[in-house]
Amino acid sequence: MVKLHNCEKCRFRAVAEKKPDSILAKLWRWHTGWCPGWKAYQKELRERGGRPG
Numbered sequence: 650m651v652k653l654h655n656c657e658k659c660r661f662r663a664v665a666e667k668k669p670d671s672i673l674a675k676l677w678r679w680h681t682g683w684c685p686g687w688k689a690y691q692k693e694l695r696e697r698g699g700r701p702g
């Protein structure tokens with residue numbers, strides 16, 4: 650089984666999804682535009698045939 654990047658269990662992401670209007674959520678969304686870790690996670694999801702995000 651392929652191991653996904655830690656984004657799946659990321660606490661920062663969990664907080665952002667729980668409170669989408671918070672400053673933390675805005676910061677989290679901003680980081681998805683450039684963060685290599687997030688991009689690697691998205692690539693892994695695509696390779697597994699899963700939905701992005």
Ligand code: SF4
Nearest residue numbers: 655656659662686687
């Ligand atoms: S890349 Fe972003 S979403 Fe993934 S673990 Fe790091 S902070 Fe969390």
